[in-house]
Amino acid sequence: MARRKFATLKSFLNYVGVEGDRTIFTWVSASEGDRWAQVIKGATEKIKALGPANKMVKHIG
Amino acid sequence: MENIETKLREEAKRLLLEKKAEVIIGYEKGTLPLTATPCFITKPEEADKLVWNNLCTQNLAKFVHDLITQHKNSQKRVKPEDRKRKVIGVVARGCTTRSMIIHLQERQYEREDVCIIGVPCDGYVDGKGLKVKIGGADIIDGAIEGGQIQMKTSDGDKTVALKEVLADCCATCRFNNPIISDVMIGSAAPPMNPDAEYEEVNAFEAKSMEERWAYFTREMDKCMRCNACRQACPSCYCPTCFVEQSQPQWVGIGEDQTDTQVFQFMRLYHMVGRCVDCGSCVAVCPMGVDLRKFLKKLDKDCFEFFGNRAGSSMEDMPPLGKFDEHHDKGDFVYNP
Ligand code: SF4
Ligand code: SF4
Numbered sequence: 253m254a255r256r257k258f259a260t261l262k263s264f265l266n267y268v269g270v271e272g273d274r275t276i277f278t279w280v281s282a283s284e285g286d287r288w289a290q291v292i293k294g295a296t297e298k299i300k301a302l303g304p305a306n307k308m309v310k311h312i313g
Numbered sequence: 314m315e316n317i318e319t320k321l322r323e324e325a326k327r328l329l330l331e332k333k334a335e336v337i338i339g340y341e342k343g344t345l346p347l348t349a350t351p352c353f354i355t356k357p358e359e360a361d362k363l364v365w366n367n368l369c370t371q372n373l374a375k376f377v378h379d380l381i382t383q384h385k386n387s388q389k390r391v392k393p394e395d396r397k398r399k400v401i402g403v404v405a406r407g408c409t410t411r412s413m414i415i416h417l418q419e420r421q422y423e424r425e426d427v428c429i430i431g432v433p434c435d436g437y438v439d440g441k442g443l444k445v446k447i448g449g450a451d452i453i454d455g456a457i458e459g460g461q462i463q464m465k466t467s468d469g470d471k472t473v474a475l476k477e478v479l480a481d482c483c484a485t486c487r488f489n490n491p492i493i494s495d496v497m498i499g500s501a502a503p504p505m506n507p508d509a510e511y512e513e514v515n516a517f518e519a520k521s522m523e524e525r526w527a528y529f530t531r532e533m534d535k536c537m538r539c540n541a542c543r544q545a546c547p548s549c550y551c552p553t554c555f556v557e558q559s560q561p562q563w564v565g566i567g568e569d570q571t572d573t574q575v576f577q578f579m580r581l582y583h584m585v586g587r588c589v590d591c592g593s594c595v596a597v598c599p600m601g602v603d604l605r606k607f608l609k610k611l612d613k614d615c616f617e618f619f620g621n622r623a624g625s626s627m628e629d630m631p632p633l634g635k636f637d638e639h640h641d642k643g644d645f646v647y648n649p
């Protein structure tokens with residue numbers, strides 16, 4: 253269910269030209285502390301490499 | 314279509330007389346030349362107003378949902394044992410029945426609440442496309458005969474082949490005949506050209522990310538947030554749409570460019586496995602926003618990822634309400 257939503261959302265974001273790679277989805281169990289740290293580290297690196305998001309961003313003021 | 318119209322009127326009359334339906338939702342001649350408009354028939358003698366032709370644009374499943382919801386709300390204060398069912402009759406072609414299947418899958422009403430008069434369909438005219446084809450002239454009078462549209466216009470007499478101005482969704486429609494029905498009028502219509510249905514999407518996918526974003530931006534810049542697309546869509550039936558929610562407010566109202574993009578993106582995305590490509594949203598859009606380019610991608614993904622075509626079978630569950638461990642693609646998962 254949720255996984256189908258993420259699969260289609262990521263693909264649709266890419267299609268309209270927003271970097272869908274910012275959508276990161278995976279499973280981590282509550283007992284997997286190491287894996288959690290590793291996933292978050294990887295995700296942070298990925299997002300840092302992409303730089304700031306500048307599409308669909310609302311500038312207020 | 315003459316013959317079908319005669320049978321349709323007879324059938325509608327019979328259903329009303331026999332009290333098999335309390336109202337028949339169909340199409341009547343529109344007030345402008347070469348148009349048809351939804352109508353609600355409650356008296357047998359009014360059934361002669363019904364028409365069925367290539368000008369019947371809107372997906373009537375929208376009104377089925379509206380009427381049933383209205384009726385259900387009116388029954389809320391009635392004692393359960395005194396509640397009555399109100400059967401809604403509807404003239405339905407392929408996409409209308411698909412939308413109703415989606416309603417049924419989503420448990421909006423029961424099969425017994427609707428009486429479906431199925432009609433074969435060979436597509437409807439894209440009104441905006443026709444206008445472009447005749448150089449923007451005003452249509453004064455017109456008729457469709459033998460696959461040709463004959464018109465008297467402000468720029469003289471004109472003839473256009475029906476095939477050339479069919480709506481995009483119709484030209485590549487896979488399900489032009491009703492999937493479910495209680496009575497079927499006439500015999501099945503010949504198939505359209507479904508093999509070409511994803512051509513536009515494939516071409517768009519081949520463009521670069523920046524080109525795609527530029528196109529999305531340009532199209533959505535046309536949108537004036539009138540919400541007509543949502544109002545016309547049978548799958549958009551939420552009592553309170555996210556657009557109007559204020560706690561939390563998902564998206565700003567007004568003309569901010571980003572707000573409009575977010576509105577569009579979210580409404581479009583709500584159509585995964587729920588858009589039947591009836592083109593009603595495209596037809597009502599006053600600004601000619603190319604919504605189909607995006608809706609069709611959702612349809613393609615839904616078929617490629619999950620093997621599902623929205624509303625194509627009564628046995629299906631909503632595709633986002635389940636998953637298939639063995640066949641679903643897993644390549645979107647990060648670090649599995
Ligand atoms: S999104 Fe448009 S094409 Fe799709 S079901 Fe709704 S009205 Fe029809
Ligand atoms: S856009 Fe979404 S929230 Fe709004 S009516 Fe349609 S399905 Fe419901």
Ligand code: SF4
Pocket residue numbers: 535536537538539540541542543594597598599600601602604
């Ligand atoms: S009908 Fe067209 S202009 Fe109106 S909200 Fe929808 S896309 Fe925008």
